[in-house]
Amino acid sequence: MIHRIEPVCQTPLWQQALAAAFTDVEEFLDYLELDSNLLPAARSSAMQFGLKVPREFAALITKGDPTDPLLRQVLPIAAEGETVEGFIADPVGDLDTAIVPGVLHKYHGRLLLIASGSCAVNCRYCFRKHFPYQETTVYRDRWQQALTYIARAEDIDEIILSGGDPLTLSDGRLAELVTRLNKMPHLKRLRIHTRLPVVIPSRLTDELVRWITSGHLKSVMVLHINHAKEITPALATALTRLSQAGVTLLNQSVLLKGVNDTLPALVDLSYTLFEAGVLPYYLHLLDKVAGAAHFEAGQKQAQQLQEALRNRLPGYLMPKWVREEPGLGAKQPVF
Numbered sequence: 477m478i479h480r481i482e483p484v485c486q487t488p489l490w491q492q493a494l495a496a497a498f499t500d501v502e503e504f505l506d507y508l509e510l511d512s513n514l515l516p517a518a519r520s521s522a523m524q525f526g527l528k529v530p531r532e533f534a535a536l537i538t539k540g541d542p543t544d545p546l547l548r549q550v551l552p553i554a555a556e557g558e559t560v561e562g563f564i565a566d567p568v569g570d571l572d573t574a575i576v577p578g579v580l581h582k583y584h585g586r587l588l589l590i591a592s593g594s595c596a597v598n599c600r601y602c603f604r605k606h607f608p609y610q611e612t613t614v615y616r617d618r619w620q621q622a623l624t625y626i627a628r629a630e631d632i633d634e635i636i637l638s639g640g641d642p643l644t645l646s647d648g649r650l651a652e653l654v655t656r657l658n659k660m661p662h663l664k665r666l667r668i669h670t671r672l673p674v675v676i677p678s679r680l681t682d683e684l685v686r687w688i689t690s691g692h693l694k695s696v697m698v699l700h701i702n703h704a705k706e707i708t709p710a711l712a713t714a715l716t717r718l719s720q721a722g723v724t725l726l727n728q729s730v731l732l733k734g735v736n737d738t739l740p741a742l743v744d745l746s747y748t749l750f751e752a753g754v755l756p757y758y759l760h761l762l763d764k765v766a767g768a769a770h771f772e773a774g775q776k777q778a779q780q781l782q783e784a785l786r787n788r789l790p791g792y793l794m795p796k797w798v799r800e801e802p803g804l805g806a807k808q809p810v811f
C-alpha cells in the first residue's frame with residue numbers, strides 16, 4: 477500500500493497566509509476598489525508604521541467603502557502624521573518596566589513575556605507602534621535568561637505571552653517554551669494575548685490545541701476583536717474547538733472612533749463573541765499613542781456609551797471599561 481508522504485518541512489497554512497499578507501499600499505487600495513487619491517497619504521504614513529493586512533481579513537472589508545470599520549483599523553491615513561498634544565510614543569510607560577530583556581514584571585503575580593515583536597496585522601491605533609522591539613523581545617538566545625528569572629520568581633503564578641503577537645512563533649517553539657513553563661510548579665496559569673487567529677483563523681492548529689492543553693497549567697486565551705464583523709464562521713469554529721479542549725476564551729477590545737463607538741456595534745460585538753464561546757473581558761479606552769488621536773472617542777460620548785451598554789447587556793456580556801495608567805500595577809476602571 478502506498479501512503480502519500482508529506483514533506484517534513486511543509487510550511488503551515490497560516491504561515492503561508494502570513495507571508496501573503498498585503499504590505500503594498502497600492503495593491504491593497506486596488507484590491508478594495510478604493511479611490512487612488514487615498515494613496516499618497518497611505519504611502520507616507522506607511523513609512524512610519526508599515527501596512528500589513530492578511531488577505532482573509534481584507535476579504536471581510538466591504539469593497540469601495542472607505543468608512544468600513546475593519547478598513548479603518550488597518551489603513552494608514554494622513555491623520556497619523558498629525559501631532560496632537562498628549563499623544564506620545566510610549567503612553568503606557570512599558571519601557572520603564574523591562575527587567576530582563578523581554579520580561580515585564582509590572583502586575584502582581586503575573587509576568588509578561590514579550591515572546592515576539594511582530595504581528596500578523598498592523599493596527600493603526602496600536603500603543604506598541606513605536607516600541608523598540610529589537611531591544612526588548614525575548615530572542616532565541618535569551619529564552620534562557622527569561623526562564624531563569626521566572627524559575628526564581630516564586631511569587632509569580634501566571635505567565636502572559638504577549639507581544640507583538642506570540643502566535644507568530646511556530647508551534648514547535650511555543651511547545652518547547654510551554655513544556656519548560658509546565659515544569660515549574662509555582663506557575664498555575666498560562667495566558668496568551670493574541671490577535672493573530674482573528675486575522676488568520678487557521679492559526680488555531682491541532683498542534684496549538686495540543687501544546688496549549690499539555691501539562692498542569694490552565695490556559696486562557698485573550699483575543700483582540702473590535703467588531704462583530706471580525707468573527708467569521710471559520711474563526712468561531714476554530715474557537716469552539718479550543719474551548720472544548722478546556723481553554724478559557726476572553727476578549728479585549730479598544731474603543732475606537734469610527735469602528736465600534738456606537739451602541740449597536742458594541743451590543744452586537746458582545747453577543748457575537750458569546751456565540752463563538754468568548755466572553756468580553758476588557759474594553760480599553762485608547763492609549764494616547766502618537767498618530768492615533770483620530771481614533772479617540774470623546775470622554776462624554778464614551779461615558780454615555782458605557783451607561784447605555786450596561787443597561788442593555790446581561791452583566792456577563794459587559795466588558796470592564798478600563799484605562800492603562802503608566803506606573804500602576806492594574807488597569808484602572810473608568811467612569
Ligand SMILES: *Cc1c(COP(=O)(O)O)cnc(C)c1O
Nearest residue numbers: 583586588636638669800806807
Ligand atoms: C493589562 C495588561 C495585562 C494584565 O492584564 P490583567 O488582565 O489585568 O491581568 C497584561 N498584558 C498587557 C499587555 C496588558 O495591557
Ligand code: SF4
Nearest residue numbers: 595598599602640671
Ligand atoms: S500588538 Fe495587537 S493591536 Fe498592536 S499591531 Fe499587533 S495585533 Fe495590532
